[in-house]
């Protein structure tokens with residue numbers, strides 16, 4: 399259950415990675431609570447299908463073909479939010495994933511081709527930086543907004559998953575710096591770092607102290623709390639939601 403006091407009435411949200419998993423769920427839930435949502439994903443067909451369903455249910459949404467490796471695509475998604483819905487109030491950068499899994503490449507760092515390393519850094523680390531660069535001018539004009547980055551427990555724990563960890567840990571610093579930069583304009587920035595989430599069944603294999611992985615909703619409701627006015631006192635911080643993976647006994 400997502401808290402019904404969370405309200406996005408009159409707000410416009412830009413969500414990357416909105417065509418599946420947590421990004422899709424967050425887009426649907428924010429739209430249900432009044433947000434106009436720009437679903438920014440490389441998979442346009444799927445993003446359009448989700449946007450259609452949101453509109454059919456009475457919400458406001460549109461899809462924007464966005465490869466988050468390209469700054470112009472991200473800027474286009476932000477510009478669409480402003481031209482179609484009048485503002486850019488919330489961004490959530492869900493697009494991402496462990497590159498060896500996403501590109502079906504080798505897991506061992508020393509066997510990884512440079513293209514895989516670059517993809518991992520660009521999608522997981524550079525894209526949220528690009529998003530901040532694209533949206534901050536509008537948020538400064540508006541004197542407000544919320545930027546949410548999606549990290550990972552893998553960016554905070556000892557791990558051999560070097561590329562993904564490097565990119566996701568960078569979001570801790572990005573979040574602090576954007577929050578510092580945005581504060582004089584009333585702009586907040588937070589990061590949510592999930593443990594294993596059941597957007598894929600095999601995430602259930604990843605160990606946690608409580609012995610399970612999260613339902614997507616358990617992460618999305620934290621994201622929505624921080625992105626809404628319920629999170630008004632919170633900025634610059636990274637929230638670990640990992641079911642105790644970091645405190646488990648080996």
Ligand SMILES: NC(=O)c1ccc[n+]([C@@H]2O[C@H](COP(=O)([O-])OP(=O)(O)OC[C@H]3O[C@@H](n4cnc5c(N)ncnc54)[C@H](O)[C@@H]3O)[C@@H](O)[C@H]2O)c1
Pocket residue numbers: 414415416417418419420421438439440441464465466467491492493494495496521548549550551591592593594595596597598601
């Ligand atoms: N699922 C987990 O266990 C878990 C754990 C920790 C962190 N995370 C992070 O949460 C986020 C969402 O995870 P999920 O499992 O819901 O994702 P998912 O794999 O279900 O969805 C990822 C989305 O990103 C899109 N995408 C991929 N490359 C893109 C690109 N270049 N440009 C634009 N869009 C692109 C895909 O089309 C897809 O719609 C990711 O950043 C992931 O790293 C996930």
